[in-house]
Amino acid sequence: EAGVAQSPRYKIIEKRQSVAFWCNPISGHATLYWYQQILGQGPKLLIQFQNNGVVDDSQLPKDRFSAERLKGVDSTLKIQPAKLEDSAVYLCASSFGQGGYGYTFGSGTRLTVV
Amino acid sequence: AQKVTQAQTEISVVEKEDVTLDCVYETRDTTYYLFWYKQPPSGELVFLIRRNSFDEQNEISGRYSWNFQKSTSSFNFTITASQVVDSAVYFCALSEAGAGGTSYGKLTFGQGTILTVHP
Numbered sequence: 001e002a003g004v005a006q007s008p009r010y011k012i013i014e015k016r017q018s019v020a021f022w023c024n025p026i027s028g029h030a031t032l033y034w035y036q037q038i039l040g041q042g043p044k045l046l047i048q049f050q051n052n053g054v055v056d057d058s059q060l061p062k063d064r065f066s067a068e069r070l071k072g073v074d075s076t077l078k079i080q081p082a083k084l085e086d087s088a089v090y091l092c093a094s095s096f097g098q099g100g101y102g103y104t105f106g107s108g109t110r111l112t113v114v
Numbered sequence: 115a116q117k118v119t120q121a122q123t124e125i126s127v128v129e130k131e132d133v134t135l136d137c138v139y140e141t142r143d144t145t146y147y148l149f150w151y152k153q154p155p156s157g158e159l160v161f162l163i164r165r166n167s168f169d170e171q172n173e174i175s176g177r178y179s180w181n182f183q184k185s186t187s188s189f190n191f192t193i194t195a196s197q198v199v200d201s202a203v204y205f206c207a208l209s210e211a212g213a214g215g216t217s218y219g220k221l222t223f224g225q226g227t228i229l230t231v232h233p
Binding site: 041056106 | 118149151156157158159161164205207219220221222223224225226
């Protein structure tokens, strides 16, 4: 079974630029999550989708971050404009429904803002 | 609000030693799920175990074992006869469940414990 695919693997941008990350979940997984992991910390949920609807985006900095899940499958996370403190690994995960079964993480995108 | 605390920031052991990673959690829910993940230097999060709050039975999987004590809100992880390949960051995580016992899926992670196993 293919895992959660993410791209790009690495990205370096200057502050105030924009950037987008892409995630393709495991086939059949209705729930998709984006987490932010700052160096030395545990991952923190940014947004959770159930199919193409948002379940939880309470910790998403909506003034600069946006996310969408096209047709309930692939998802993109965008940052515009980026700040230095956005440097982190952005992890995508997916699971069956909302039960947490089969919770699988992708390899992440490491973003460096200079 | 839910919270996970991993008091040990870093642990260093010599190969073949046993090592226990502590995890203490806070939640107001009676139904919840606890997880352990391993994050090797490559960066991906590797699932180790998922345990629901009604199952306090300890679990053993090869060299790994988990001790869940609801009375102390702890879910500790022990590696027996550690190996160099066990070197990684280990995260404990909590997910609260909604009505019907179905987890909402959002994971709250601890800060992680960096385990280094020396040859």
